[in-house]
Amino acid sequence: GESVGLHLPTLSVQEGDNSIINCAYSNSASDYFIWYKQESGKGPQFIIDIRSNMDKRQGQRVTVLLNKTVKHLSLQIAATQPGDSAVYFCADHTSGTYKYIFGTGTRLKVLA
Amino acid sequence: EAQVTQNPRYLITVTGKKLTVTCSQNMNHEYMSWYRQDPGLGLRQIYYSMNVEVTDKGDVPEGYKVSRKEKRNFPLILESPSPNQTSLYFCASSLAGASVGETQYFGPGTRLLVL
Numbered sequence: 001g002e003s004v005g006l007h008l009p010t011l012s013v014q015e016g017d018n019s020i021i022n023c024a025y026s027n028s029a030s031d032y033f034i035w036y037k038q039e040s041g042k043g044p045q046f047i048i049d050i051r052s053n054m055d056k057r058q059g060q061r062v063t064v065l066l067n068k069t070v071k072h073l074s075l076q077i078a079a080t081q082p083g084d085s086a087v088y089f090c091a092d093h094t095s096g097t098y099k100y101i102f103g104t105g106t107r108l109k110v111l112a
Numbered sequence: 113e114a115q116v117t118q119n120p121r122y123l124i125t126v127t128g129k130k131l132t133v134t135c136s137q138n139m140n141h142e143y144m145s146w147y148r149q150d151p152g153l154g155l156r157q158i159y160y161s162m163n164v165e166v167t168d169k170g171d172v173p174e175g176y177k178v179s180r181k182e183k184r185n186f187p188l189i190l191e192s193p194s195p196n197q198t199s200l201y202f203c204a205s206s207l208a209g210a211s212v213g214e215t216q217y218f219g220p221g222t223r224l225l226v227l
Contacts, residue, residue, distance in 0.1 A: 032213025043116075043202055043218035044155070051213070089154060093213035098143070098162060099170060100216070102155035 012109040019077040021106050023090035026071065030092040030101075035064060035075045038087045038105070047075070047088070077108075085110045114139045116219035118203050124225045125193055133188045133222050135203030143206045144186040145170070145216065146178065148199040155202065161186055193226045200224075 013019045025033070031052035036044035050057045050064045050073075057064050063076040073090050089105040116137045125131055137144065145160035147170075157170030161180040175197055177189040186205075190197060200223050204216040 034215065036218075041221075043204075043220050046215045046217070049215060091155075095212050098160050098168065099157055100145075100155075102147075104152060104154040 009104075010107045010109065012111055013080050014111050015082060016079055019075075019080045019084070019108060021075045021077075021088050021108065023073040023075075023103055024071060025073060025090070025092045025101075027092060027094060027101070028068075028071065029094045031095050032093040033064070033066060033073050034091045034093075034100075035062075035073075036089055036091065037084075038089070040086075044089070080108075080110050082110050082112065084108060114217075116203055116205055116217050118201075118219040118222050120222060121220060122223050124227065126227050127194055128192050131190050131193060131224075133190075133201060133203075133224070135186045135188065135219060136184050137186075137203075137205040137217070138184065139205065139207070139217065140183065141205035141207050141217075142183070143208065143214070143216075144180065145204045146176070146186070146188045147202045147204065148172065148197075149202060149221075150199050158188070158201075193224075195226050198224060198226045 034049040035047040037047050038044045048059045048062050048064050050066050061078045065074045087105040087107050089103045091100045091102045093100050119134045142163045146158040147155040149155050156172045158176050159178040161167040202221050203219040206214040206216045
């Protein structure tokens with residue numbers, strides 16, 4: 001079946017540096033993408049989303065980039081902080097369906 | 113406070129003993145969904161509901177049942193739990209029927225161990 005996956009299981013970054021987490025999706029019909037953050041012992045928390053009619057969307061310290069040509073999604077976190085340490089995963093959705101496909105997650109470790 | 117709640121948060125049970133995990137949201141959301149999260153597999157959808165009395169299977173529905181009698185509640189029922197249902201379960205909801213894609217709000221999770 002089609003799936004959403006992540007390239008790196010663990011990413012370690014120095015505090016203050018920028019982080020980039022990548023995601024590849026396989027369904028070319030997907031038109032809505034979400035990034036979630038999951039801290040230990042908690043449920044996933046929405047970070048940012050993007051629809052397929054956009055290439056880039058910015059939030060507070062986070063940016064999502066969408067490359068539909070290569071079916072790639074990335075999350076950029078500026079000035080990474082210790083509180084950013086968590087598992088991050090992407091999900092995609094196709095209009096007309098009621099299902100979301102989630103990636104397996106990347107653990108972000110922020111080094112002091 | 114707008115939230116999705118789940119109960120219980122932790123549960124240890126034995127094979128074959130029926131159990132129910134409750135999920136409730138106070139945001140008047142139409143769409144609700146259950147997921148299980150297993151190491152290395154990510155979140156997998158079990159069942160979802162587009163509105164009251166409207167439910168459908170997700171990717172891994174075997175061994176589970178759901179009901180949606182009220183808009184705010186979406187219980188997950190394991191009629192005869194088996195060890196392979198040991199997992200971390202999340203309930204989620206979103207405002208409208210999710211056919212166009214929307215942010216889902218997740219509950220805190222229920223960790224289930226079936227012996």
